[in-house]
Amino acid sequence: MRICVISDLHFKYAQDTAEDRQNAELALDFLRSAAGKYDLLVLNGDIFDLWFEWKYTIVKQYFPLLHRLAVLGEQGCRLVLIGGNHDFWFKGFLTQYLGIEVQPDQFALEADGHRILFTHGDLHTVNDLRYKLFRSFIRLTGIRWLFNLLHPDLALSLGRKMSRSSRLRKISSQLQTKKSTGLIQYAQTRIRQNKYDVVCMGHSHKPQVNQLEGGYYVNSGDWLQNHTYVEIIDGAIALHYYKNKE
Numbered sequence: 001m002r003i004c005v006i007s008d009l010h011f012k013y014a015q016d017t018a019e020d021r022q023n024a025e026l027a028l029d030f031l032r033s034a035a036g037k038y039d040l041l042v043l044n045g046d047i048f049d050l051w052f053e054w055k056y057t058i059v060k061q062y063f064p065l066l067h068r069l070a071v072l073g074e075q076g077c078r079l080v081l082i083g084g085n086h087d088f089w090f091k092g093f094l095t096q097y098l099g100i101e102v103q104p105d106q107f108a109l110e111a112d113g114h115r116i117l118f119t120h121g122d123l124h125t126v127n128d129l130r131y132k133l134f135r136s137f138i139r140l141t142g143i144r145w146l147f148n149l150l151h152p153d154l155a156l157s158l159g160r161k162m163s164r165s166s167r168l169r170k171i172s173s174q175l176q177t178k179k180s181t182g183l184i185q186y187a188q189t190r191i192r193q194n195k196y197d198v199v200c201m202g203h204s205h206k207p208q209v210n211q212l213e214g215g216y217y218v219n220s221g222d223w224l225q226n227h228t229y230v231e232i233i234d235g236a237i238a239l240h241y242y243k244n245k246e
């Protein structure tokens with residue numbers, strides 16, 4: 001089976017800088033180049049910098065990305081999307097119109113004799129209590145209901161402020177290390193307890209393939225700095241960097 005995994009595109013609905021636009025273009029180019037190459041594309045969290053859909057409304061700035069995914073789906077590539085910490089308010093649009101299977105937390109699969117687990121990873125960092133509190137708060141039904149009542153333009157400008165502050169926090173390299181450590185520990189536990197051969201995560205924005213005891217920890221990196229993707233072709237794992245930015 002030909003599997004491709006990407007995560008942390010952080011595709012923005014407000015592309016303010018040249019860098020934002022370049023990152024978005026690279027991601028779209030990559031998805032264009034993926035045509036016909038894979039049986040399964042796993043979108044492992046934080047694909048959208050913020051996802052929200054109202055009863056009659058979706059965010060038009062996501063159209064180019066949605067279009068690319070729709071084309072891949074039509075060509076027969078199975079699409080599975082796992083929620084991240086920026087995109088978890090899914091309501092059915094992606095499944096109904098694009099045929100994407102949406103998984104809130106994780107997705108497991110057996111392919112070519114390997115048991116593979118995919119999960120974004122934001123729940124499994126260590127010493128990140130502040131984030132975990134924020135996560136529970138933002139996922140309260142009341143918050144979702146309030147967001148739903150706001151005019152989309154207003155709701156999205158608020159969302160942009162929240163997303164910006166969470167991104168600024170990501171810059172600290174200490175936090176980066178904390179994130180990776182927690183993810184690797186979590187992967188090791190799942191390999192030991194659930195006999196997974198591969199645990200594939202995102203969130204840390206640190207692309208890597210580590211051999212652990214009994215299996216592999218794989219991180220598909222991000223599309224803000226690294227522009228990385230992971231291929232698992234007939235059981236062989238490979239981490240790739242897409243074109244470097246000019």
Ligand SMILES: [Mn+2]
Nearest residue numbers: 046084085203
């Ligand atoms: Mn994340």
